[in-house]
């Protein structure tokens with residue numbers, strides 16, 4: 216497990232540069248801020264460029280199944296850039312989580328359309344669900360249609376097709392539902408760059424994607440989501456660090472650069488060290504997932520625990536160290552604070568994650 | 584074969600030849616170590632003829648694995664940490680051919696232990712303020728002054744010494760760097776007892792100690808430059824070796840938690856796991872740093888590693904005492920001793936807790952490391968330096 220390559224390959228660096236160029240061009244902070252005021256003009260075009268022009272939708276899918284044949288490492292590299300821009304696109308929910316569920320479930324027809332970027336998918340669970348506490352609340356009614364309500368679903372707003380874990384007598388099945396057949400109610404979310412929705416299924420017709428072990432597929436998908444979201448959190452932390460350092464270097468008070476005050480220099484030095492550790496944790500989770508290394512489960516839990524908290528700390532420091540401007544709607548710092556805080560809670564909060572990690576590495580929480 | 588495979592095959596041949604000519608089972612330990620040095624298998628990243636083969640540092644791990652598997656002795660690096668980690672790279676970078684040939688071999692084998700005569704009562708973080716004077720007398724220098732916190736001075740044969748040779752220029756410019764003979768009659772070593780009870784470090788009084796000019800490292804007046812090379816190496820050494828999971832301080836607490844269920848408390852669990860995660864991320868960051876260096880992208884992360892290491896050892900050892908409860912109230916032994924090796928983990932939890940406090944002071948305090956990261960990596964403004972341009976002798980003190 217020590218041989219995992221924790222650096223970036225040339226291919227990954229080139230991929231990051233092309234994503235960064237596109238986002239610099241099309242994903243200006245003021246447009247992202249506008250999504251909070253209900254302006255949803257940015258998303259569809261931006262997502263089409265990323266998914267189709269750059270071909271990112273199918274990164275995780277092997278070529279023979281209609282994808283780009285890259286790996287979790289490249290997907291992580293992309294997420295890092297998306298985090299850096301707080302980009303409001305469904306890459307994590309569709310191209311990572313839903314795609315992984317379909318890869319595991321073996322539905323190649325649907326997979327190919329999602330990989331090709333023609334359709335966008337979302338797994339219908341509350342975004343706060345940790346991979347270890349998946350509960351299916353949707354059931355099949357007497358007519359064979361789906362009934363149930365799932366709240367706070369990420370990616371549903373943008374989805375063409377919903378992947379719904381359905382509780383049946385002997386386990387959990389995974390069903391595909393056309394978005395038009397469900398009632399999708401966008402909710403005002405803490406992080407509007409990944410707006411959540413409540414999904415109501417009032418007798419929706421569906422196709423069964425996987426009969427047995429739907430829960431296994433969804434759990435694996437959520438775990439990969441958490442493992443790679445760490446790279447998004449890295450991108451968030453990196454933006455916060457770079458932006459804060461840049462601002463404090465330029466900002467003058469008391470006749471000198473504020474960045475020269477030692478109290479702040481030390482906080483920024485700590486933030487730098489923490490961000491580099493975040494990179495380590497995120498890269499390790501990505502590379503063990505890519506290699507299907509036996510340590511991938513531990514790596515995912517570590518990354519979720521570490522990177523969730525570090526992104527939040529970086530964003531909170533960013534706001535504080537900007538002073539008044541950091542509190543404004545106009546300055547983009549809040550985009551990162553909201554994204555970081557939402558990511559921390561999503562896919563298993565850090566305390567629950569550490570509790571689970573304790574079981575996995577034989578350091579269990581005492582039973583009282 | 585790839586170049587990597589060729590290099591490994593060649594190393595294997597060399598190790599086999601060494602083992603063939605010097606069977607570890609029958610040959611004296613020191614004879615084996617000297618032969619290993621002469622075969623270039625001591626530190627393969629050093630040049631040929633000086634114990635190495637001019638390869639990358641990472642290849643030494645492979646050599647060590649082969650030698651350990653064959654039951655060969657090692658040079659017990661913990662006994663001579665300052666020699667191996669600081670004196671050797673400095674001698675390699677700034678020494679004359681003669682100095683390299685004289686000093687490196689017995690340093691590596693451990694026949695001659697080294698210490699570091701840098702800090703003084705008036706010069707710690709501000710190391711460039713050293714007041715120990717070296718005055719030239721023909722071919723030798725006569726040294727007077729006091730050094731402090733000198734680890735291992737009581738067992739050292741040689742010291743790297745920073746002294747002032749020109750008080751008339753600003754402080755950074757008037758220093759020179761020497762190799763000092765610790766058996767010189769002008770050198771007196773007195774133990775300094777630490778919070779652990781033992782005396783790992785010392786005060787060293789230099790009274791007309793004589794150092795031949797042939798033992799100067801680097802040019803006269805260039806001591807600061809040479810000393811910085813030493814300090815860089817000190818910080819790079821941390822996180823420099825691959826270790827398995829839980830091999831660091833966290834291993835003790837994890838072991839306690841696993842084997843002593845009666846000590847487990849729910850309210851400590853999240854802290855335990857947070858520290859476990861941080862320790863593992865730090866370990867992997869060491870791996871990443873080595874990969875960067877091997878790929879020719881040495882970064883500034885070395886200082887960051889030391890900061891993290893110091894903070895984690897302190898937090899983890901603190902948690903360990905709390906977990907132990909009643910047992911944490913006891914201590915193994917306050918008797919004053921002068922230990923042969925510096926071992927952060929060797930003794931009981933109380934010792935580990937107290938010794939860890941030194942980790943954020945020795946080798947540059949954590950505050951100074953944060954200054955360095957802020958200024959060199961993040962390009963933030965430097966601290967004001969009131970005494971920078973004043974001749975050393977005119978600095979108010």
Ligand SMILES: Cc1cc2nc3c(=O)[nH]c(=O)nc-3n(C[C@H](O)[C@H](O)[C@H](O)COP(=O)(O)OP(=O)(O)OC[C@H]3O[C@@H](n4cnc5c(N)ncnc54)[C@H](O)[C@@H]3O)c2cc1C
Nearest residue numbers: 699700701702707708732733734941944945946947948950
């Ligand atoms: C266990 C141990 C072993 C050691 N071994 C050796 C050895 O073998 N050889 C040797 O030469 N030295 C050795 N040292 C000395 C060590 O390098 C110094 O103690 C250290 O550099 C700090 O210097 P000081 O003790 O004079 O503290 P000071 O420099 O006086 O610092 C006092 C406090 O002020 C802070 N401070 C100082 N300057 C600044 C600044 N600019 N900005 C912010 N904060 C600042 C420091 O971080 C510290 O908290 C050892 C120390 C210890 C604890």
